[in-house]
Amino acid sequence: MGEINGHAILFLFFGILTCLFSLAVVFSSNVVRMAFYLILALAATSGLHFLAGADFVGAMQLVLYVGGTLVLLVFGVMLTAQNPFISLRTAGGDWVVAAMVGGILLVILIPVAFQVGLPPTEASQLGGRADREAVTSTDPVSVPTATRIGLGLLGVPGDDVSGYLLPFEIISIHLLVVLVGAAYLARAKRRVTVRDTPGTADV
Amino acid sequence: MSQFLINQLGLYPLLVQALMAMLTASLILGVIAGGSVVFIWMERKVAGRIQDRLGPTRVGGKFGWLQTLADGIKLLAKEDLRPEGADALLFRIAPYVAFCASYGSFIALPFATGWVGLDINVAVFFVVAVLGLEVFGVILAGYASASKWSLFGAMREAAQVISYEVPLGLCVVIPVMIAGTMDLTKIANLQAGWFTNWYLFHDPFAFIAFFVYYTCALASVNRAPFDLAEAESELVAGFHTEYSGLRWSFFFMAEYGSMFLVSALGSILFLGGWNGPIPLAEWVFGQHASGLSGFAFVVANLLGLTVFMSKAVLCVTVMMWIRWTFPRLRIDQVITTCWKYCTPISAVMFVGVINWQLLGLPNGSDLLPHHQLGVRQLPGAVREGAFGKNQLMPQAQSRDEKSARHKEALPAPLHAVSDRGES
Amino acid sequence: MTEILTSPVGLTHYLVVGAVMFVSGVVCMATKRNALGVLMGIELVLNGANLNFVAFGSNFLERNPTYQLGLDGQIISLFVIVLAAAEAAVALAIVLNFYNNHLTVDVDRADELRG
Incomplete structure (x- = not known):
C-alpha cells in the first residue's frame, strides 16, 4: 500500500471522463452537442474496456459503436437538425419525474455495486488464489x-x-x-x- | 530501458512509465509532424512536375526544401477567425478531434520489430477503429461552421466514410486471415524473407485485394479522386471553408498523418512491412531481426525501418500521383464505386482467399526455394498453431486449474491459429 | 482520497461507473423530447450494462471470485454492441420516416395512434 498504481490513475481518468460526459449528454439541450458528448463518453468507455483487459471488445466498441453507430446517429441528427428542433425544451414535470426515477435507481444500484464488488474475503481467497494472482499481473493489454x-x-x-x-x-x-x-x-x-x-x- | 531506469537509478516506477509514455508519444508526434512537413513539400513538387511546372524552388535553397516551414509561419501569423453563428465550442474543438484520431492510431502502428508505441494484440483492429474516428472531426467542423458549404461537405464525408469502412474492413481481414493473428508485428514478420513471401503475392485474390484496399483507403482518408468533402469546384473548400490559421493546419496535419497511416498499414499487411524485397538482414546477421539482440538488433531494425518507410512513402507518393491525374468523382459515383464495385469485389476476394487456404493451394512463398530459410524458421513466425490440442478441447476441470494453466500459456509468444495443417 | 489511487481497481469501480452511465441513460430517455435524444439515452443504457459484463468477466479486477464470468462476459458484450448497431439503424430509419411525414422529431407529437 501507499504506492500509487498506474492502473488506478488510468481508471480514474477514463471513469471520470465517462461519467462526466454521460451526465453532459443528459444536461445538454442542444442535440448536436449531445451527440458529441455521447461520442466522447463511449470512447472513454472503450478505454475502460482496454483497462479491464478486454482489448477485443474495446476495439470493437471503437469500430462498431463509435465509428459506426454514432456516425449513423450524427448523420441522423444532421439530417433533422433544422433550427426549431436543435434544442427542444423539456417540460419541468418531466425533469422532476426523471430525477426521481434516476435518483431511486442510483440509490439502489450504488450500494449493490459496493456489495457485489467487495474485495475477496479470507474464505473466498482460498478458493480463488489464481484470480488473486491474476489481479497482480500488470499488463492487461497484452493478454x-x-x-x-x-x-x-x-x-x-x-x-x-x-x-x-x-x-x-x-x-x-x-x-x-x-x-x-x-x-x-x-x-x-x-x-x-x-x-x-x-x-x-x-x- | 525502463527496467534499467527503475533498477539502476532507483526511480519511481510510475514516473518511469510516465516518462517512457511521454517519450513514445513525442516520437510519434515527431513522425506525424515531420511527415507532414515532408509530404506537403512533396505534394507541391509532385503536383508541379505532373503539371509540367517546377513547383517550389526558392525557399531554403535548391529544391525549395523549406517551403513547408514558410507556409507554417504564414499560417501561424494568420488571424483565427470564427464565423458569427458558429457553435463556438464545437468549432474550436473539431480540428483537434480530427488530429487526435489520426495521432491516436499511430500508437499501435509498429515501425520495426518491437518498435511500437503500444503492442496491442488487436492492433489491426485498433488502427482501423481509431482512424475511423477522424470523420467526427470533419462532421463537427462542418456542422459547427454554420455554413451550408461546410455542412454539405460534412454530410458527404459522413456518407462516404461509413460506406467505405465496409470494403476496407473486408480487405484488412484478408491478411489477418492468412496470418492467423491481428498483431501487426507478427503479421509483418510472417512475411519475412524474399518478396514472394509478401501477402500481396500470396495468391491472386490477395493481389487484387491489395488494390481494393488502396482504393478504399484513398476514399477513407478523403484524397482525390474521392475528396468530395472539400470539393473546391462546388463547395468552396468543403468542411474547412471557415477555418483559418492554426486550426486549419491541424486538419491538414490530420490528413497527411492518416495518408501516411493507411499507407503504412497497407505496406505492413500486404507488402511485408519492414521485411524487404530481399532478406538483407538475414544475409548480414544470419537471422531475422526478431531473433537478434543488442547492437545487431538495432542495426537490423534500422535497416527494416528504412525499408518500411520507403514503402509507406512510395504509397503516399502514388496517392499524390493519383490526385493530380484523375478527375474528381461525383458523390453518387463515389457511393456507387463503394457499394457496387468495392464491396462485392472485396467479398469475393475474401471468399477466394478462404478457399485458397482451405484447399492448401500453393502460395507465393512456394515460388522460391528460399522458402525454408524464410518464414518457417523465424522464431516469431512459426506457423504451427499456438493452440495446443489441450487448449482446444479442455477436459472437465475446476476453474482454478484452468486459470492456472491459462496463466502458464500466456507467455507463449504466438497465438496464431494454424490455418493449414503442417505436414 | 489517496486510497482510491493506491488500492487496486476493483469490480466496484466499474460497477459504479456503469451505474452512473445507466442512470444517465434512463434520465436521458425520460427527459428528451427529440427522438434522437431518446436514442442516445438507449445507447448510454446499453453501454452501462456492457461495462458491467466486461467488468464481471475481467481477470484484472480486484473482486470476489464467486462472481466470475470469464470470457463469456466479453462475448455477451460483443452481442450487445452488434444488437445496438442494428437497433440504431432501425430506429434511425423510423425517425427519418417520421421526420419525412411530420416534419418534426418531437416524440410528443407522435400521438396519432392515441384513440
Whole structure:
C-alpha cells in the first residue's frame, strides 16, 4: 500500500471522463452537442474496456459503436437538425419525474455495486488464489482475448468460454434482416402530402 | 530501458512509465509532424512536375526544401477567425478531434520489430477503429461552421466514410486471415524473407485485394479522386471553408498523418512491412531481426525501418500521383464505386482467399526455394498453431486449474491459429 | 482520497461507473423530447450494462471470485454492441420516416395512434 498504481490513475481518468460526459449528454439541450458528448463518453468507455483487459471488445466498441453507430446517429441528427428542433425544451414535470426515477435507481444500484464488488474475503481467497494472482499481473493489454473469443463464437468451448455458435448465427441473420428492413424503411419516397414549410426544400 | 531506469537509478516506477509514455508519444508526434512537413513539400513538387511546372524552388535553397516551414509561419501569423453563428465550442474543438484520431492510431502502428508505441494484440483492429474516428472531426467542423458549404461537405464525408469502412474492413481481414493473428508485428514478420513471401503475392485474390484496399483507403482518408468533402469546384473548400490559421493546419496535419497511416498499414499487411524485397538482414546477421539482440538488433531494425518507410512513402507518393491525374468523382459515383464495385469485389476476394487456404493451394512463398530459410524458421513466425490440442478441447476441470494453466500459456509468444495443417 | 489511487481497481469501480452511465441513460430517455435524444439515452443504457459484463468477466479486477464470468462476459458484450448497431439503424430509419411525414422529431407529437 501507499504506492500509487498506474492502473488506478488510468481508471480514474477514463471513469471520470465517462461519467462526466454521460451526465453532459443528459444536461445538454442542444442535440448536436449531445451527440458529441455521447461520442466522447463511449470512447472513454472503450478505454475502460482496454483497462479491464478486454482489448477485443474495446476495439470493437471503437469500430462498431463509435465509428459506426454514432456516425449513423450524427448523420441522423444532421439530417433533422433544422433550427426549431436543435434544442427542444423539456417540460419541468418531466425533469422532476426523471430525477426521481434516476435518483431511486442510483440509490439502489450504488450500494449493490459496493456489495457485489467487495474485495475477496479470507474464505473466498482460498478458493480463488489464481484470480488473486491474476489481479497482480500488470499488463492487461497484452493478454490475447481475440483468438479465444473467435473460437468461442465458432462454438469451440475454451478455457473460460462456452460455445456460442447458435447465437452467433442468429445474430448474423438478425443483422441481415435489420439491414434489409432499414433500407426498406429509409428508402426515398415521394412525400404523400406536400406541405409548404420553409427550410425543407433542400433536405 | 525502463527496467534499467527503475533498477539502476532507483526511480519511481510510475514516473518511469510516465516518462517512457511521454517519450513514445513525442516520437510519434515527431513522425506525424515531420511527415507532414515532408509530404506537403512533396505534394507541391509532385503536383508541379505532373503539371509540367517546377513547383517550389526558392525557399531554403535548391529544391525549395523549406517551403513547408514558410507556409507554417504564414499560417501561424494568420488571424483565427470564427464565423458569427458558429457553435463556438464545437468549432474550436473539431480540428483537434480530427488530429487526435489520426495521432491516436499511430500508437499501435509498429515501425520495426518491437518498435511500437503500444503492442496491442488487436492492433489491426485498433488502427482501423481509431482512424475511423477522424470523420467526427470533419462532421463537427462542418456542422459547427454554420455554413451550408461546410455542412454539405460534412454530410458527404459522413456518407462516404461509413460506406467505405465496409470494403476496407473486408480487405484488412484478408491478411489477418492468412496470418492467423491481428498483431501487426507478427503479421509483418510472417512475411519475412524474399518478396514472394509478401501477402500481396500470396495468391491472386490477395493481389487484387491489395488494390481494393488502396482504393478504399484513398476514399477513407478523403484524397482525390474521392475528396468530395472539400470539393473546391462546388463547395468552396468543403468542411474547412471557415477555418483559418492554426486550426486549419491541424486538419491538414490530420490528413497527411492518416495518408501516411493507411499507407503504412497497407505496406505492413500486404507488402511485408519492414521485411524487404530481399532478406538483407538475414544475409548480414544470419537471422531475422526478431531473433537478434543488442547492437545487431538495432542495426537490423534500422535497416527494416528504412525499408518500411520507403514503402509507406512510395504509397503516399502514388496517392499524390493519383490526385493530380484523375478527375474528381461525383458523390453518387463515389457511393456507387463503394457499394457496387468495392464491396462485392472485396467479398469475393475474401471468399477466394478462404478457399485458397482451405484447399492448401500453393502460395507465393512456394515460388522460391528460399522458402525454408524464410518464414518457417523465424522464431516469431512459426506457423504451427499456438493452440495446443489441450487448449482446444479442455477436459472437465475446476476453474482454478484452468486459470492456472491459462496463466502458464500466456507467455507463449504466438497465438496464431494454424490455418493449414503442417505436414 | 489517496486510497482510491493506491488500492487496486476493483469490480466496484466499474460497477459504479456503469451505474452512473445507466442512470444517465434512463434520465436521458425520460427527459428528451427529440427522438434522437431518446436514442442516445438507449445507447448510454446499453453501454452501462456492457461495462458491467466486461467488468464481471475481467481477470484484472480486484473482486470476489464467486462472481466470475470469464470470457463469456466479453462475448455477451460483443452481442450487445452488434444488437445496438442494428437497433440504431432501425430506429434511425423510423425517425427519418417520421421526420419525412411530420416534419418534426418531437416524440410528443407522435400521438396519432392515441384513440
